[in-house]
Amino acid sequence: MANDLFNSFMTGPDENGRFGEFGGRFVSETLMPLILDLQAEYDRAKDDPTFWAEMDDLWTHYVGRPSPLYFAERLTEELGGAKVYMKRDELNHTGAHKINNVLGQIILARRMGKKRIIAETGAGQHGVATATVCAKFGLKCVVYMGAHDVERQAPNVFRMRLLGAEIVPVTSGRGTLKDAMNDALRDWVTNVRDTFYCIGTVAGPHPYPAMVRDFQSIIGKEVRTQMEAAEGRLPDTLIAAIGGGSNAMGLFYPFLDDTDVNIIGVEAGGKGVNAKMEHCASLTGGRPGVLHGNRTYLLQDDDGQILEGFSISAGLDYPGIGPEHAWLHDIGRAKYVSITDTEALAAFQKCCELEGIIPALEPSHALAHVMKIAPELPKDHIICMNMCGRGDKDIFTVARALGFEMGEFA
Ligand SMILES: Cc1ncc(COP(=O)(O)O)c(C=O)c1O
Incomplete structure (x- = not known):
């Protein structure tokens, strides 16, 4: 069960949703009652064994958890240093970790009697x-997606349509995830009675960052058990x-108290962390400000205008980062680095060739950092x-980046 994590000293947040100077609840008065309702429902659910029993049942029988912990033997051999394990959350139903959190929020929505679910999405996962x-569960679903992402993530757009969702392409800004989240928040204040906003990451106003983290902590919790069994x-x-x-x-969360465990977050370095901000490395290349209801590190210009960033x-492709990461960065508990598009593409290809696993471009960034540091580490690391x-x-994105014409992949 995931709820035995909550009693650790670890991170907070405090009652106002602050992780140190980050997080909080910077929302309009109209949104405040909705946020407080959600928080009350989540507080009740957290201590309710029937809530976690329902989650565990769905995680097991619908998502396919626990996901395997896999020793990447050929990659380890090729790198010649540390032993590399992969937590296989890509094997979850729907192909990513996102469903771990969605299940939790939709169960909460059902408890609150909400019939209409809205969400923002970037990659579409x-x-x-x-x-x-x-x-x-037979609920109405409306998904806000940046127009640019609708184009580059076409297979996921069609999947959502097949599943009965309404897709709203967002053309404001640069038509990416940030703009989709703005429009979803606008929808929420307009449709207060029947609508639940299901946020996809550890961002947004309190309680979202802590709540989404709690639902995703099943990943680290399983790794603890699986690694003990393997090693x-x-x-x-x-x-x-x-x-x-x-x-x-x-x-990371289930390991924060284990100070011997190094923790490394990998941001998208795009074309390189440069003055033109052609990257999405908010911690490496940004500074604190307020976006989407919380205070965190953001890509912004001298006037505090949010910059769009860039990543393959x-x-x-989000110009901010969850507030808990901002805090872990500032207190030094976790380290944050960036990986460029080119490095991520190279890792993508290596993973296909050596392990028979076609990874998403997102974890290819993590893998690229593994490939950077593993050769220098001892074999028992x-x-x-x-x-x-x-x-x-x-x-299709990878095919284009590697210079293939559509339809000429042989
Ligand atoms: C496969 C995959 N990994 C990672 C991410 C990034 O999200 P997060 O940082 O919240 O895990 C996304 C977002 O769409 C994704 O689809």
Whole structure:
């Protein structure tokens, strides 16, 4: 059960949703009652064994948890250093970690009597997971997606349609995840009575960052048990890719008290962390500000205007980062690095060739960092990276990046 995690000293947040100076609840007065209702429902659910029994049942029989912990033998051999393990969350139903959290939020929505679910999505994986669970429970589903992402993640758009969701392409801004989240928040204040906003990452106003983290913590919790079984001890280093930061928080959170375990978050370095901001590395290249209801590190100009950022990976293309990561960064408990598009593409190809696993572009960033550091580490050093999504959605993007013409893949 996941709820025995909540009693640790670890992270908070405090009663106002603050992780140190980050997080909080910067929302309009109209949104406040909705946020407080959600928090009250979540507080009740957290201590209710029937809530976790329902989650466990669905995680097991609908999602396929626990996901395997896999020793990447050929990759380890090729790198010649640390032992590399992959947490196989790409094998979940719908192909990514997103469904871990969606199930929790939809069960809460049902408890609150909400019949209409809205969501934002970037790569489309959160949208697909939300559309899937809504179909399962007969709920109306509306997904806000940046127009640019609708184009580059076409397979996921069609999947959502098949699952009965309504897709709203968002053309404001640059038509990416940030803009989709703005429009979803606008929808929520307009449709207060029947609508539940299912956020896909550890961002947004309190209680979302903590709640999404709690639902995703099943990842790290399973890794603890599985690594003990495989190696008789905990891993030395954990590595995960960061868009908003939910798969990473899910892996990291159950290890925060284990200070011998190194924790590394990998941001999208795009074309390189440069002054033109052609990247999405909010911690490496941004500074604190307020977006989507919380205070965190953001890509912004001198006037505080949010910059769009850039990454080959739609799921990492967010100009902010969850507030708990901002805090872990500032207190030094976790380290954050960035990986460029080119490095991620090379890791993507290596993973296909050596392990027979086609990864999503998001975890390819984590893998690229593994490939950077593993050769220098001793052979008894254990790395666990989160393979948080499969690559089916990305094959056309990768084909283009590798110079193939559509229809000429042979
Ligand atoms: C497969 C995959 N990994 C990672 C992410 C990034 O999200 P987060 O940082 O919340 O895990 C996404 C987002 O769409 C995704 O689809």
